[in-house]
Amino acid sequence: MLAAFDTECRDHCAWSAFLTVKSAATASLPDDVILSVEDLEVCFGARGTKVVPAVQGVSFQIKRGETVALVGESGSGKSVTAMTVMRLTEYDGARITGGRILMRLKDGGVADLTRLSEKRMEGLRGFEFSIVFQDPMSSLNPVFTVGDQIAEVITRHQGKSPREARDIALNVLKLVRVPDAALRLDQYPHQLSGGMRQRVMIAIALACRPSLMILDEPTTALDVTIQAQILDLVRALQREIGMSVLFITHDMGVVAEIADRVCVMLKGEIVESGSVNQILVDPRHRYTRALISAVPRLGSMADKDGPEKFPLVIYNAEVSQPEVSA
Template identity: 80%
Template sequence: MLLSKSATPELPEDVILSVEDLEVSFAAGTKAQLRAVRGVSFQIARGETVALVGESGSGKSVTAMTIMRLTEYDGASITGGRVLMRLKNGKVADLAKLSDKRIEALRGADISIVFQDPMSSLNPVFTVGDQIAEAVIHHQEKTPEEARQIALNTLKLVRVPDAERRLDQYPHQLSGGMRQRVMIAIALACRPSLMILDEPTTALDVTIQAQILDLVRALQDEIGMSVLFITHDMGVVAEVADRVCVMLKGEIVEEGSVFDIFAKPKHAYTRALISAVPRLGSMADKDAPEKFPLLVFEPERALAEVTE
């Protein structure tokens, strides 16, 4: 039997997301196009955490936002590839080809995203409870009372202390860490099968960052969802990831289990990222704490090193 081109795409049973040869370009003036993502492919299994790591500007956010089909609002277009996702109803869809209406219905429900800066993502004039409830009412037929109950349960799920009282507070009344928990609660409200976290802890101090990473891990055990975790920090990767994709200049240059990436990194760029993480005990012979070494990386030099 001849399959027509519109045949439903297929995915292995345990795969939630399969990004295949994705290419995303921004229209740059009238002449050249900026290819921000070039031939990117990776898969995420059910319950798995994949870290997308790379320095600023390497194309991590564009990849994530394109999966959600949000980059098109910034003038980008998908110039190649597929984004296959197993939806909650069991069907597989190519997100790159869905109509605006269908992708809008999936955002928040099947797949959700948490950004770095919770203050600019939360609406200052609505209470925390209303903002979580809105996500529920938008996607599910719930009464306001039911939605409030779900909001309360979700705030408890993300370990917000005194959740009942927090429901009626406004974002400015919460600390940065609590706001990020609220963002995660909004993202979780409809129990998506995939949550994308784009540098969720970058703006937080280390103690709060560790708490949020703990939370993400615990939630994953409890809910069994898949996570795409974006970061530039290999220390964070070691904390959360099962598998790692290393991005450089719009391409994935190395992929492997978190163990293999740290134990035997192949690409010079991966090694440079790892060496930027201070080792335990490396300050032992120092009199005072030192500044964290900033990653200064010259991709051309490293690429030359690998090909030598």
């Protein structure tokens, strides 16, 4: 099944050469790097009005087959960074005011995504890189079947006939471990459970076998057992397909499960980065320590007479340690 899936995706690789901007021809990346974000700056606000910086000087790289987690509280800039890689923040009034986003395409060329036209970006989204959002119910179209929504991506980027696209869609559903995949093809999103809908979103993201998949808090709306299944699925798909992953989350527990490297964001900047072991075992920045302290620990109330409220962890830049208050 995976071999057939590979063949279908490989047929379209030559077309991606058309999408590489000539001005980025001088850009280069190490052979094992898929994405390099360099000094990225993103601001919100119309021209002539007060500009609000959302991302400032953000830099990181993602290697082939690697999972990098962007971690931070709500409003830290992690989702804006991910959406800017997709060039989707411009629809929300944002502007890229500095930096580069270099992407290695399937044909081996390197493109600066910040310089591409919208028409060319449309050709890259879903084919070279894709995204899975937090809430699958608001991402999936309620009036189209699951099969139609997966096939749409395949038809657009690979030029397959409706029948060929449906066959590929069935293979992708099987790839993401959807039970009774042939039956699910003709069902609508409301007929599926939350975990199943998220698997469908991952199937859409994988339909053209992109080099990079961005997951923007994909497990937040799911219960704990389904979260674990989705994380296991992502790891298994990485082993089978070899794709890279940019994982957006505020949950350090999820980071420990899935990430190879971690970038901690605060107020639009990366304040600390390193391997997952380095960040979790020996965090250097006060904010990183505050995030880790906020994770409930199994057995932490074993010597208590009854349930107690979790301590509220407050990060204060003016003090040397996170302030903890009950």
